[in-house]
Amino acid sequence: MREARGAAPLLEIRNLSVTFVGRAGAPPVEAVKGVSLTLDRGETLALVGESGSGKSVTALSVLQLLPYPLAVHATGSSIRFAGEELVGSTPERLRRVRGNRIAMVFQEPMTSLNPLHTLERQIGETLVIHKHMGPAAARARTLELLRLVGLPDAESRLGAYPHQLSGGQRQRVMIAMAIANEPDILIADEPTTALDVTIQAHILQLLKDLRDRFGMALFLITHDLTIVRKMADRVAIMTRGEIVEAGPTAAIFDHPRHPYTRRLLAAEPRGRPPAADPLALELMAAENVKVWFPIRSGVLRRVKGYVKAVDGVSLAVRTGTTLGVVGESGSGKTTLGLALLRLTEAEGRIRFATQDIAALGQRQMRPLRREMQVVFQDPFSSLSPRLSVAQIVEEGLKVHRLAADAAERRHLIETALEEVGLAPEAAERYPHEFSGGQRQRIAIARALVLKPRFLVLDEPTSALDMSVQAQIVDLLRELQTRHGLAYLFISHDLRVVRALAHDILVMKDGRIVEAGPTNRVMTAPQHPYTRALMAAAFDLAPLAT
Amino acid sequence: MTAPAAPARYAAPPADRFLGRKITPLTRRRLDSFRRNRRGFWSLWIFLALFLVTLFAEFIANDRPILVRFDGAWYLPVFVDYPEMTFGGEFPTVADYRDPAVQKLIAAKGWMLWPPIPFSYSTINYDLPSPAPSPPSGVNWLGTDDQGRDVLARLIYGFRISVLFGLVLTGLSSVIGVAAGAVQGYFGGLIDLGFQRFIEIWSGLPVLYLLIIMASFIEPNFWWLLGLMLLFSWMGLVDVVRAEFLRARNFDYVRAARALGVADRVIILRHVLPNAMVATITFLPFILNGSITTLTSLDFLGFGLPPGSPSLGELLAQGKANLQAPWLGLTAFFVLAAMLSLLIFVGEAVRDAFDPRKVVM
Numbered sequence: 001m002r003e004a005r006g007a008a009p010l011l012e013i014r015n016l017s018v019t020f021v022g023r024a025g026a027p028p029v030e031a032v033k034g035v036s037l038t039l040d041r042g043e044t045l046a047l048v049g050e051s052g053s054g055k056s057v058t059a060l061s062v063l064q065l066l067p068y069p070l071a072v073h074a075t076g077s078s079i080r081f082a083g084e085e086l087v088g089s090t091p092e093r094l095r096r097v098r099g100n101r102i103a104m105v106f107q108e109p110m111t112s113l114n115p116l117h118t119l120e121r122q123i124g125e126t127l128v129i130h131k132h133m134g135p136a137a138a139r140a141r142t143l144e145l146l147r148l149v150g151l152p153d154a155e156s157r158l159g160a161y162p163h164q165l166s167g168g169q170r171q172r173v174m175i176a177m178a179i180a181n182e183p184d185i186l187i188a189d190e191p192t193t194a195l196d197v198t199i200q201a202h203i204l205q206l207l208k209d210l211r212d213r214f215g216m217a218l219f220l221i222t223h224d225l226t227i228v229r230k231m232a233d234r235v236a237i238m239t240r241g242e243i244v245e246a247g248p249t250a251a252i253f254d255h256p257r258h259p260y261t262r263r264l265l266a267a268e269p270r271g272r273p274p275a276a277d278p279l280a281l282e283l284m285a286a287e288n289v290k291v292w293f294p295i296r297s298g299v300l301r302r303v304k305g306y307v308k309a310v311d312g313v314s315l316a317v318r319t320g321t322t323l324g325v326v327g328e329s330g331s332g333k334t335t336l337g338l339a340l341l342r343l344t345e346a347e348g349r350i351r352f353a354t355q356d357i358a359a360l361g362q363r364q365m366r367p368l369r370r371e372m373q374v375v376f377q378d379p380f381s382s383l384s385p386r387l388s389v390a391q392i393v394e395e396g397l398k399v400h401r402l403a404a405d406a407a408e409r410r411h412l413i414e415t416a417l418e419e420v421g422l423a424p425e426a427a428e429r430y431p432h433e434f435s436g437g438q439r440q441r442i443a444i445a446r447a448l449v450l451k452p453r454f455l456v457l458d459e460p461t462s463a464l465d466m467s468v469q470a471q472i473v474d475l476l477r478e479l480q481t482r483h484g485l486a487y488l489f490i491s492h493d494l495r496v497v498r499a500l501a502h503d504i505l506v507m508k509d510g511r512i513v514e515a516g517p518t519n520r521v522m523t524a525p526q527h528p529y530t531r532a533l534m535a536a537a538f539d540l541a542p543l544a545t
Numbered sequence: 546m547t548a549p550a551a552p553a554r555y556a557a558p559p560a561d562r563f564l565g566r567k568i569t570p571l572t573r574r575r576l577d578s579f580r581r582n583r584r585g586f587w588s589l590w591i592f593l594a595l596f597l598v599t600l601f602a603e604f605i606a607n608d609r610p611i612l613v614r615f616d617g618a619w620y621l622p623v624f625v626d627y628p629e630m631t632f633g634g635e636f637p638t639v640a641d642y643r644d645p646a647v648q649k650l651i652a653a654k655g656w657m658l659w660p661p662i663p664f665s666y667s668t669i670n671y672d673l674p675s676p677a678p679s680p681p682s683g684v685n686w687l688g689t690d691d692q693g694r695d696v697l698a699r700l701i702y703g704f705r706i707s708v709l710f711g712l713v714l715t716g717l718s719s720v721i722g723v724a725a726g727a728v729q730g731y732f733g734g735l736i737d738l739g740f741q742r743f744i745e746i747w748s749g750l751p752v753l754y755l756l757i758i759m760a761s762f763i764e765p766n767f768w769w770l771l772g773l774m775l776l777f778s779w780m781g782l783v784d785v786v787r788a789e790f791l792r793a794r795n796f797d798y799v800r801a802a803r804a805l806g807v808a809d810r811v812i813i814l815r816h817v818l819p820n821a822m823v824a825t826i827t828f829l830p831f832i833l834n835g836s837i838t839t840l841t842s843l844d845f846l847g848f849g850l851p852p853g854s855p856s857l858g859e860l861l862a863q864g865k866a867n868l869q870a871p872w873l874g875l876t877a878f879f880v881l882a883a884m885l886s887l888l889i890f891v892g893e894a895v896r897d898a899f900d901p902r903k904v905v906m
Contacts, residue, residue: 341804343800
């Protein structure tokens with residue numbers, strides 16, 4: 001597919017620097033420092049880095065979409081597209097390039113489509129602007145594009161609005177918009193991060209097919225090394241605004257030279273859960289748990305049906321072990337966790353240690369709350385921004401009167417912070433002063449300070465960078481061995497689950513599809529859905545449907 | 546682990562204090578942001594100065610002297626009613642210090658210290674050069690109204706009563722409104738539904754007609770008016786606070802607090818209310834303005850404070866009735882405009898200080 005290379009590559013970024021000038025007084029931020037890249041027809045270049053490394057800013061510079069004049073390119077920065085300089089180009093010339101010869105797909109398909117326009121209008125717009133097509137021609141071409149990106153029932157979907165589509169379908173529409181004018185370069189900024197694993201595999205396959213079909217150059221921006229390995233011909237590793245290493249994908253993965261690259265490659269969650277006592281006490285057991293949300297309609301608000309978020313789930317977690325709950329978004333994993341903690345109304349039997357807790361009132365639950373705790377997904381929303389770390393951690397101690405006086409409380413707080421790897425000085429600071437990984441440690445400390453026996457971990461690593469994920473996984477494993485904790489570990493990331501869970505439970509649409517020891521489920525999945533999930537997560541193979 | 550002895554290796558950072566209270570860095574940033582808004586900052590100081598001055602109106606505009614030295618003894622007519630006989634007069638009634646006869650008696654055996662404006666809000670100046678309303682002069686700096694009362698004195702007392710009424714009404718309706726909004730938003734469901742319908746019906750009652758009807762068989766006074774206004778003004782904040790609570794009750798840190806076993810009351814006060822207070826505090830200066838305007842318009846229409854009370858609305862009404870005496874209307878207009886503008890400037894500064902887009906976390 002690769003065309004003969006001319007003297008100059010299709011896209012050549014040379015010595016690109018981007019500086020953001022803040023308000024008066026604030027120091028300017030150097031987001032990108034002297035980045036050089038080339039990209040040719042038919043090839044895929046992956047730009048890899050953690051959040052804040054400047055990879056998205058680099059991609060946006062290509063289309064000159066940064067918030068100028070707040071963003072400044074240093075002199076000597078050059079982006080040449082087919083021999084034409086884009087830095088400092090006139091708006092008219094840029095408009096001819098944008099969306100026409102270089103197109104972009106963004107991360108969040110929900111917010112990058114206009115919610116008030118039908119699909120026909122969204123896609124037709126670029127055709128009318130750039131190709132000067134009439135309405136009938138644009139409509140025919142739109143239909144062709146939707147079929148090309150594999151949107152089912154394309155014809156009947158022409159009049160559909162974005163909210164009527166699923167996340168994966170929306171991303172397909174975004175791609176259809178991007179390739180409408182057969183661009184030379186397609187920039188995909190984290191195109192699958194917001195999507196479920198099985199859908200992710202489909203979208204990546206689609207991008208690959210389209211690249212081969214049109215001989216496009218694909219500029220892929222991602223933090224996910226699995227995607228890079230599967231998709232990219234060449235890879236550039238970026239950190240703190242600089243490219244530290246670049247080269248063919250296989251070479252970089254096999255022989256990383258730069259220490260950062262090595263660290264990044266080593267950061268994938270590794271290891272296996274610690275050995276567990278098979279005769280340990282069954283700490284949390286649930287039978288036939290149901291959480292049904294009624295759907296009401298009409299003037300009388302009569303119940304028309306139910307959304308079965310959790311539908312007849314039974315499980316058991318032993319002391320010192322981890323039960324991994326796996327499933328795609330909307331499968332009821334989080335609701336299950338909340339139901340076990342009695343934080344949402346549920347039917348069925350829930351037994352904690354020797355006590356049946358399903359029928360207890362909130363007041364009767366209060367003494368038990370000390371023993372069962374929860375850590376949420378997003379460390380930015382799970383800590384009150386107005387309380388200091390000490391206040392956040394001590395709240396549970398105060399509720400359960402676990403400390404005799406302020407000095408003892410202080411001591412317990414500092415012990416808990418040290419246990420999760422934070423300095424005791426952190427106690428007087430506020431959540432916004434910490435990074436995502438540190439905040440998640442604070443959230444774990446808040447749960448741990450009560451010395452619970454059972455911990456629900458609701459996607460505690462999903463909002464974090466890869467290297468931080470691995471650290472949190474190590475921390476959780478260490479805490480489990482030291483205190484004999486029982487975890488209910490909810491995640492969509494099978495890699496993390498494999499590193500932590502003794503047993504695994506696969507959920508789909510509120511029901512258990514498959515359950516068993518992690519090793520067995522991972523190596524020899526019985527149910528087709530589990531098989532598809534594993535294939536999608538580890539090999540990025542599209543789900544056969 | 547159980548050893549309670551806390552090691553002393555840790556020194557707390559110096560706590561930031563404001564008016565003697567420990568404050569968070571966020572509050573410090575808001576205070577700094579408020580101070581940076583020069584207009585709002587100075588408006589606050591000017592308003593506070595005016596309010597403080599009018600709080601001591603009895604010492605500034607009064608028809609009694611502040612201090613009397615008579616026959617070797619001290620007297621405080623501002624606080625105590627002395628019969629005329631104390632100063633050697635003939636009547637057992639309260640001394641009228643503006644009476645030339647009484648003045649002569651006191652001057653014979655001592656002296657009097659008068660406030661800068663020797664008129665109270667109800668003092669009628671019978672010694673006018675022209676028929677009331679008389680124009681500004683050396684005696685009546687802003688002239689007199691149509692009953693011969695000093696306009697400046699009435700202005701000072703009127704300003705005080707307006708601001709006090711506004712402050713009390715704002716404070717009480719905020720407390721009720723925030724509490725109602727918090728309960729509705731936090732618990733949601735049927736409580737919310739019922740309360741919302743009640744508010745819809747309650748806010749449909751015609752307040753003005755109610756006041757007019759009530760005024761026909763009760764003579765309204767300050768507290769009576771306040772109570773009646775309060776019945777309807779508390780609804781202003783409910784929607785804002787309720788919306789904040791509906792949003793915040795599903796925040797992860799609220800769920801985490803529930804998982805810790807924290808009681809609902811504590812969650813409301815400690816975790817959710819601070820979120821709602823941003824909107825509330827931003828609204829306060831504007832609610833205060835609204836309350837003052839309401840009282841003024843009621844007075845203007847004649848359904849407000851009892852006849853004879855000093856009030857800006859009554860002065861406006863007099864200005865309308867006596868177009869030949871422009872100092873009445875102009876004075877009332879400028880004072881009202883200045884007071885409301887000052888409060889709006891303060892409100893803008895407060896709003897900016899609480900704006901999350903300006904206070905970058």
